[in-house]
Amino acid sequence: MMIQKNGRNTHCESISEEQWQAIITNNSSYDGQFFYAVKTTGIFCRPSCKSRPPRIENVRTFQTVTHALTENFLPCKRCKPTGQRLPDHEWVSTVTDYIDRNYMEALTLENLAEICHGSPYHLHRTFKRIKEMTPVEYIQIIRMNKAKEYLIETDKSISDIGQQIGIRNIPYFITLFKKMTGFTPLTYRQSNTKQ
Numbered sequence: 001m002m003i004q005k006n007g008r009n010t011h012c013e014s015i016s017e018e019q020w021q022a023i024i025t026n027n028s029s030y031d032g033q034f035f036y037a038v039k040t041t042g043i044f045c046r047p048s049c050k051s052r053p054p055r056i057e058n059v060r061t062f063q064t065v066t067h068a069l070t071e072n073f074l075p076c077k078r079c080k081p082t083g084q085r086l087p088d089h090e091w092v093s094t095v096t097d098y099i100d101r102n103y104m105e106a107l108t109l110e111n112l113a114e115i116c117h118g119s120p121y122h123l124h125r126t127f128k129r130i131k132e133m134t135p136v137e138y139i140q141i142i143r144m145n146k147a148k149e150y151l152i153e154t155d156k157s158i159s160d161i162g163q164q165i166g167i168r169n170i171p172y173f174i175t176l177f178k179k180m181t182g183f184t185p186l187t188y189r190q191s192n193t194k195q
């Protein structure tokens with residue numbers, strides 16, 4: 001992985017090599033000296049956090065907790081950079097935001113938990129308590145809503161739409177769509193695009 005130290009690469013200008021090393025080695029002697037946020041998840045951590053190392057181009061660093069909070073980053077549930085527990089509803093809204101922006105990726109309970117800094121078990125339970133559905137059910141709803149949009153507003157093929165909503169297994173896409181809407185994708189398109 002390359003780190004530009006001359007500051008020309010705007011994505012990396014806020015992080016030094018020393019800080020990056022502290023992050024990837026979970027070095028607790030840097031705790032309190034700086035915090036780092038991951039732009040793709042909207043979460044910030046202490047250097048010692050045991051979360052999966054982020055991609056360097058997505059990292060921003062902050063001198064203080066307040067600065068990270070004013071930029072609308074949320075404290076990590078695992079390393080608790082503010083010293084307080086992140087309220088569950090805030091954590092769950094980080095997770096739903098992430099799903100809303102990444103529904104086309106391969107999402108599982110396990111990788112969501114990793115990305116959003118919690119255990120799969122805890123994520124499943126907390127999400128269900130707050131949203132009254134599981135993370136996987138939420139992902140399916142977002143994907144089916146997106147599929148409906150594509151079916152009505154575009155003439156993309158069913159398999160293209162499956163790919164674009166993150167379901168590469170087309171028979172599975174058709175079955176799931178039918179289970180959730182009562183229509184197959186094709187009949188849904190026909191009945192909603194008739195003049």
Ligand SMILES: [Zn+2]
Nearest residue numbers: 045049076079
């Ligand atoms: Zn953390």
